[in-house]
Amino acid sequence: MNNERGKGPQQIGEALGDLDKSLARLKAAHDAQRQKRIEAAARPGESWEQAAARLREEEARAERERSSGSVKSPPPASSIRKPPRGDEQPDFFVPTLYDVGTKDSRSIMDVAVFRLSKKDRRAGEVINYTLPDGHVTVSAGAAGMASVWDYDLVLMAVSHLTESMNRYREGKGAKPGRVFRPHVADVLKFCRRADGGKQKDDLVETCIRLNTTHVAVQRTRKAKNGRTVTVSEGEALISRYKVIKSESGKPEYIEIELADWMYREITEGKNPDVLTVHPDYFLIDPGIGRFVYRLARRAAGKSAAKWAFQTIYDRSGSAGKFKEFCRILRNIIQANDLPEYELREEAGQGGPLLVMTHRDHADAELPPPAGV
Structure with missing residues (x-):
């Protein structure tokens, strides 16, 4: 028998029942803690089951490394920056324009019509791309070539034009024109950037570069x-x-007119030639990471695609050396935290290949690699 304070003598069966209840409470607490850990560790586009399976694999690998005495290398640097403070809170005093799903023009998603570097302005430079069905030439003005971050403003305009056209086709509004006039705070919110004075001033330079590229x-x-x-x-x-x-000298509204060919792509025909972009795209920090996501969205879609490193380098318009490009690309592959897509490297006859697979289709059959 067991004698607990304040309870008096207990039968053995009663004591075992209390023990079972204690164990059940401990298990429930452990399960809840693990569930929170899995939810916190889930990557963009990854389901709960996928995150749980990945964590089990990582824990097993870590245990094997501890048992063997091997030293574990530091985790790869993440490709995703932290969202700005207040990113999750809507602004109730301005139209919630950023709630519109992000869209991108499909016809130029497999080439970089902008620079991927934050530092190299590439003023006056020209990039030429040769494609199977034609070619694309990008020319920069004296203010510098538009960057992939500048292009966020175009993504916002394309997204709202697509939404407005959908409403027009449903008979819920007038046909939209080419001019887009958002509040600066809405632009920063849509692009998931901090709402600071420098960010507002930078939008002026963004407009200049977009207009001269x-x-x-x-x-x-x-x-x-x-x-x-x-x-x-x-x-x-x-x-x-x-x-x-405004009176303080800070940008308050921006008015831009989309390129005519972009406008026609979206407004002509029944199906706009655009693709939905994951909202976490705006949190991707490396320019090459952003280009790889765009390429995966265009080439792999909801399935999978395989591209040669050399072809990706050629389509990126990178001004750096191929060796350095491959180093950065391998860091992104190792981090493997881009929205929606799993990345891995594979050996090819003509050089390394990048395999891009949508996370919901891990067993998708891959087409022949592009550019090999």
């Missing part, structure tokens, strides 16, 4: 009569801009 696209396609035609057209990433400042 020219993109010429030549594509060969089938006409309605069945004949093959080649279409060449060129325009700046935005046709014009206007910045309205």
Whole structure:
């Protein structure tokens, strides 16, 4: 028998019942703690089951390393920056424009029509891309080439134009024009950036670079009569801009006009030629990481794709050496935390390959690698 304070003598069966209840409470607390740990460790686009399986594998690998006495290398640097303070809170005093799903123009997602470097401005430079169905030429003005971060403003405009066209087709509004006029706070919220004075001032430079970066696209396609035609057209990433400042001298509103070819892609025909972009795209820090996500979204979609490192380098417009590009790309592969897609390297006959697989289709059959 067991004698507990304040309870008096207990039968053995009663004591065992209390022990079972204690063990059940401990197990429930342990399960709840583990569930919270799995939820906190889940990567963008990863389901709870996928995160749990990955953690089990990581824990087993760590235990094997401890048992063997091997020294574990430090974890890879993450490709995803932390969201700014207040990112999760809506601003109730301005229209919640950032709630619109992010869209991107499908026709230019497999080439970089901007620079991927934060430091190298590439003023006056030209990038040429040769594609299977034509070529793309990107020319920078004296203010510098637009960056992949500058292009966030174009993504926002494309997203809202797509949403407005959907409403127009449903008979819920007028057909939208090419001019987009958001409040600066809405731009920063949509692009998941801090709402500070420097960020607002930087948007002026963004508009200048987008307006002076020219993109010429030549594509060969089938006409309605069945004949093959080649279409060449060129325009700046935005046709014009206007910045309205408050009495304090800070930008308050931005007015931009989308390039005509982008506008026609979205407004002509029944199905706009755009793809939805994951909201965590704006948190990807390396420029190469952003380009790889865009490429995966365009090439892999909801399945998988395989591209040669060399082809990705050629399509990125990178001004750096191929060796350095591969080093950065391998860091991104090792971190493997881009939204929606699993990344891995694979050996190929002509060099290393990047395998991009949507996280919901890990067993997808891969097509032949591009650019090999």
